[in-house]
Amino acid sequence: MKSIRILDSTLRDGMHAVSHQLTPAQMAIVAAKLDEAGVDSIEVGHGDGLGGSSCQYGFSRAPEAEYYQAVAQVLTKTRLAVLLIPGIGTVEDLEMAMAHGVKTVRVATHVTEADTGEQHIKFAKAHGLEAIGFLMMSHKAPPAKVLEQAKLFASYGADIVYVTDSAGAMLPADVAARISLVAGALSIPVGFHAHNNLGLAVGNTLAAIAAGATIVDASVCGLGAGAGNTQLEVLTAVLDKAGYHTGVDLYKVMDLAKDVVEKLMHRPQTVNTDALAIGYAGAYGSFLLHSRRAAERFGVDSRDILLELGRRQTVGGQEDLIIDVAIELAKQRNSSL
């Protein structure tokens, strides 16, 4: 029976869905139950990872170090992981996390910018951490480009490389094309991180595993940005039915979902029309609010703005482009009247 390693992201990606307001004590309760249920690894921290707690990305409820401390104390077998987005988090932040028991770091870059993670991967390896290269918005690059960037991460010493569907914009065939190319060419394990904006988080994760991924992300109740991540308890049941071994106790993660995490959520994790627009357009989740404001100001449909942003291959940080697109769409509409 093929084994699949599960990395739970409830306490990191899930923080987006609760405005980063979980307390260290709440995290410790969830972490202890994930550990008891046999989940291999859990990622903890601000939604945007190390250094994310800030004016720009929103402050966490508590100082970052307190989260790692609280969680590390309750773990017995489960590995503690953090996310590091170069430019948001620094090597100093990582040292802090290491001091509090973190064993794995995921260095997350835009799919075409793995080189910005070189120093962080090398630092992690030099200090005995497990290092994972995490290629965000992988739908934006064709499979060959994803492979090129995955090879860069491998060359820096990454132990694992992830194909990450940040906007939940991929179809199963898109996932399979990227994962199979990377898994076939690299000797290190390949991972997959899904979002459910097109209702395909579980389906895409199955497609990723069939294509060669051996580590996949999930979160309890699907808690995560946008439409959320792959729902841990659902994935556990599905992988069991499909004949894979995860080591996760299904009933225990179901109980955790129902008795603990559901009560911590601010809203149910459904595919609402905002999440769907992001997945359909393949645009950054953070563009949503700006697009809606620009749409109102210029009398256009915010979905048309998102679609155009998706077409233009915009990347995070290009929020100023949104106004330009809205003005152009308004002009087009006026000239066609």
Next chain:
Amino acid sequence: MKSIRILDSTLRDGMHAVSHQLTPAQMAIVAAKLDEAGVDSIEVGHGDGLGGSSCQYGFSRAPEAEYYQAVAQVLTKTRLAVLLIPGIGTVEDLEMAMAHGVKTVRVATHVTEADTGEQHIKFAKAHGLEAIGFLMMSHKAPPAKVLEQAKLFASYGADIVYVTDSAGAMLPADVAARISLVAGALSIPVGFHAHNNLGLAVGNTLAAIAAGATIVDASVCGLGAGAGNTQLEVLTAVLDKAGYHTGVDLYKVMDLAKDVVEKLMHRPQTVNTDALAIGYAGAYGSFLLHSRRAAERFGVDSRDILLELGRRQTVGGQEDLIIDVAIELAKQRNSSL
């Protein structure tokens, strides 16, 4: 570009999720917008179809005829369909529905009991209706058995035959195996109806289409029994991305979801642990409440009861077996203490 016919079941399967309490006026509003959005066909009525409004299955808010009347009045291009489960609905019920503008009937039987639908299919064809054979709980039968039963429906004159995943228990490979066998052997179109209990409604629908299905079900916001059906607005976006033509206007169904259907819902359509237990066990949704009561009475886990019921290939109506299973599980537990 391959065309896929969409049959929306918001106003029939969705009635389960609102305890059959939509009003004819509410249905008319939703139906008018589905028609305007270009949805090919819509199924309307009590969750259990014709004759479902009863002591046993729960009464609809209004008499059945009023729903068909209200909806038929607003449709301009969209076909009006009803579900008929032999034993619940009768030929007389169907005549009533025909008198109120119904053009399509889906004759729904357990996957091994297509013969119970022979007279209804023949009656429908003799009276100029489109007739669809609908094989419920298709996960309970191996592909060859599904084909055998699909051939029966075809021999009665059915225009279309459906593989129906009533418990949301199938994986994409299970769907593909059944659909490809049936589509390869029959000359009539093959359909697929999903439930989202394993988070796979959209993924399975894509797998069904890849395997040869040309008509698929969906519902706005996923409104339906258990974890709900394939979410119409999500499927519309996904099929567009995948290069299929549906004729459905994506923005219009998104607006319908957000502005109308969300407000009619009693609760969000998530994969909660009850729905997951049903999908994992492959058991009837109606067993859930009985299993929970028996579990409490005999001090066992209701999920173990559901799993055992799934293993025993129980069919709807065998609720009395639940007590037997609970007693056996309690005995096993006591003898292993």
